[in-house]
Amino acid sequence: MKETNTFITPTLETERLKLEPISIKFCSNKYVNWLNDPEIYQYLDNGGNYTYNSLFDYLSKYTEDPVFFWAIIIKKGNKHIGNIKVDPINKKNQSGEYGILMGDKNSWGQGYAKEATKAVIDYCFKVLELRKITLGVIKDNIAAVKLYQKLGFETEGTYKMHGIYNGKFCDALRMAKFNLEDPRVNNYFHQN
Numbered sequence: 524m525k526e527t528n529t530f531i532t533p534t535l536e537t538e539r540l541k542l543e544p545i546s547i548k549f550c551s552n553k554y555v556n557w558l559n560d561p562e563i564y565q566y567l568d569n570g571g572n573y574t575y576n577s578l579f580d581y582l583s584k585y586t587e588d589p590v591f592f593w594a595i596i597i598k599k600g601n602k603h604i605g606n607i608k609v610d611p612i613n614k615k616n617q618s619g620e621y622g623i624l625m626g627d628k629n630s631w632g633q634g635y636a637k638e639a640t641k642a643v644i645d646y647c648f649k650v651l652e653l654r655k656i657t658l659g660v661i662k663d664n665i666a667a668v669k670l671y672q673k674l675g676f677e678t679e680g681t682y683k684m685h686g687i688y689n690g691k692f693c694d695a696l697r698m699a700k701f702n703l704e705d706p707r708v709n710n711y712f713h714q715n
């Protein structure tokens with residue numbers, strides 16, 4: 524894998540979206556409200572107790588020490604609708620852990636998460652030369668599971684009774700997508 528610390532997190536563009544490196548520039552009451560909205564954080568491990576100041580502190584960390592973490596912005600109207608990241612990246616194993624949060628509920632179901640994720644996967648495989656992107660999702664989070672399946676992520680395992688979400692025990696899935704254009708990945712799958 525290429526040395527990630529030689530990269531500056533770039534701005535990525537798709538047809539409708541711009542993905543800009545996250546920073547304190549994106550701190551807003553709107554973003555705080557996303558993180559305190561039970562419908563948004565119901566399947567996440569954080570949320571419900573954010574303030575403008577705690578979000579500012581969280582974003583300051585990434586402003587000083589950037590990782591592959593982007594704000595998702597609709598180009599038309601320059602509207603911040605969510606965030607996406609691949610962090611941490613494991614350089615030795617050439618893999619990265621993906622996560623997404625679309626905070627603007629009016630933007631759900633319009634293909635924005637899919638469009639942003641495709642651009643990030645493309646960047647991770649073609650530029651960073653990762654061979655595998657991993658993620659964790661609560662099985663009951665149908666919208667997220669469907670999104671990942673449509674993007675070609677496959678379930679690698681299930682953590683039974685992983686945690687309590689919406690007041691009940693839920694399983695968590697570990698999912699992954701491989702860089703099938705990488706000859707090492709192809710060789711591995713041919714030999715195993």
Ligand SMILES: CC(C)(COP(=O)(O)OP(=O)(O)OC[C@H]1O[C@@H](n2cnc3c(N)ncnc32)[C@H](O)[C@@H]1OP(=O)(O)O)[C@@H](O)C(=O)NCCC(=O)NCCS
Nearest residue numbers: 563623624625631632633634635636637660666667669670
């Ligand atoms: C999950 C989430 C990222 C989906 O974002 P989105 O922008 O609405 O998703 P998209 O519109 O890009 O949908 C992509 C695909 O997933 C499917 N999908 C999305 N929402 C769905 C739903 N509620 N039910 C069934 N399928 C759904 C769509 O069919 C779509 O496929 P298609 O384009 O081929 O039809 C968003 O709801 C979210 O951020 N939720 C809160 C935070 C969260 O749970 N994050 C994930 C943590 S693991």
